[in-house]
Amino acid sequence: MNTIMRDITSGPTPLLENKRILLIVAGGIAAVKVPDLIRRLRERGASVRCILTKGGENFVTPLTLASLSGEKCYQDLFSLTDEAEMGHIRLSREADIILVAPATADIMAKMTAGLADDLATTALLATDKPVMIAPSMNVMMWTHPATQANLQILQTRDVRIVGPGAGDLACGEVGDGRMAEVPEIIAALARFFAKAQNRGPLSGFKALVTSGPTHEPIDPVRYIANRSSGKQGHAIATALNEMGAAVTLVSGPTQEPDPDGVEIIHVETAAQMLKACQSALPADIAVCAAAVADWSVEEAAQKIKKGSNAPALKLASNPDILATLSKPGKTRPALVIGFAAETENLIENAKLKRAKKNADWIVANDVSARTGTFGGDSNTVHLITAEGVENWPTLKKRAVAERLAERIAKFVERHL
Numbered sequence: 001m002n003t004i005m006r007d008i009t010s011g012p013t014p015l016l017e018n019k020r021i022l023l024i025v026a027g028g029i030a031a032v033k034v035p036d037l038i039r040r041l042r043e044r045g046a047s048v049r050c051i052l053t054k055g056g057e058n059f060v061t062p063l064t065l066a067s068l069s070g071e072k073c074y075q076d077l078f079s080l081t082d083e084a085e086m087g088h089i090r091l092s093r094e095a096d097i098i099l100v101a102p103a104t105a106d107i108m109a110k111m112t113a114g115l116a117d118d119l120a121t122t123a124l125l126a127t128d129k130p131v132m133i134a135p136s137m138n139v140m141m142w143t144h145p146a147t148q149a150n151l152q153i154l155q156t157r158d159v160r161i162v163g164p165g166a167g168d169l170a171c172g173e174v175g176d177g178r179m180a181e182v183p184e185i186i187a188a189l190a191r192f193f194a195k196a197q198n199r200g201p202l203s204g205f206k207a208l209v210t211s212g213p214t215h216e217p218i219d220p221v222r223y224i225a226n227r228s229s230g231k232q233g234h235a236i237a238t239a240l241n242e243m244g245a246a247v248t249l250v251s252g253p254t255q256e257p258d259p260d261g262v263e264i265i266h267v268e269t270a271a272q273m274l275k276a277c278q279s280a281l282p283a284d285i286a287v288c289a290a291a292v293a294d295w296s297v298e299e300a301a302q303k304i305k306k307g308s309n310a311p312a313l314k315l316a317s318n319p320d321i322l323a324t325l326s327k328p329g330k331t332r333p334a335l336v337i338g339f340a341a342e343t344e345n346l347i348e349n350a351k352l353k354r355a356k357k358n359a360d361w362i363v364a365n366d367v368s369a370r371t372g373t374f375g376g377d378s379n380t381v382h383l384i385t386a387e388g389v390e391n392w393p394t395l396k397k398r399a400v401a402e403r404l405a406e407r408i409a410k411f412v413e414r415h416l
């Protein structure tokens, strides 16, 4: 499946630092996301040089792209000054990767056919560098046999594809065709560079991590929650990313900052968390560290007024995300890891949870108040696998995460 890299010693060097990205902006409404993309790429140390097509100009101005990228925005194939200073050949060769975002059906068709009728398509034809596209178009255009055939040809030429996702489209229709979100594009680029640099034993693998509590609304102003801080789940996402995995972190409300280089989806409720997890599949590895509320409340449309009697809350069971992800099937990650938060009979209950939820491993921890686990910086865990129970010493949550990521890397080396 994936090639396994054995460079466990590689440090957390930011994957996009000093990378030169030639960004081709074609004419789709998703071009409005490009300023944010440029800003975030530069925040990560990448340099961005833009080519704006005629179509792209309808959605974003060359001035915006130039000021955000800090470089001239190139538009014209036959500009004498540009050709003298920076021809299309140099433009396309002086990049580490060419990213086409948004990639319209038109530019995909031109790439497939090898047309070169403007600066963007000429640079794409003249390049010897890797190319990634983020398609964006109407669902009918995306599913049209012509576009799908073009996509297949581009894939056989090793063009990397990120997205598109499903959702509301600008044209008012719903379906596939929506350009990948900015963090997703950044994660795809990071994954590409990690792989290219043979960085980390998890390079080329995708991990899904849940973290934090969920909030279940009672009425528009109140909710039920738990004491989970998200520290352990966020640390696991970071550790997996530093070992080269492309990570999607689905997080409930926490005070933790978004980990760098990780695609993050913020959610509130268990139902939203499940949906976000399912949208992040397929993944090779899933780690469910979130303290998901077991129940949701039948939500009142208006704030419940304080009457003489306390109101009774009507609870309904929430979906079990770990058990859902673990169900045998095509999209089941190869390694599914759950947590067991217990206040008594830790190992026994954790073993039962492993079996009941069909998880491969369970990280069991005692969350009694006296342990300070919930909200604290340290954790004492026991790793429960089919082979038995490993008792780990008390470690900082960050160290627990690193040790778990190393165990995951070993699993990947042996089994994937």
Ligand code: CTP
Binding pocket: 210, 270, 288, 289, 290, 291, 292, 293, 294, 318, 319, 320, 321, 322, 323, 337, 338, 339, 340, 341, 342, 353
């Ligand atoms: N979990 C989940 N979805 C839920 C509840 C739990 O994905 N609705 C996951 C947690 O992320 C964790 C594991 O299941 O990986 C065990 O969670 P825990 O809170 O320890 O157990 P519960 O299943 O909630 O059972 P109980 O509260 O009875 O101990």
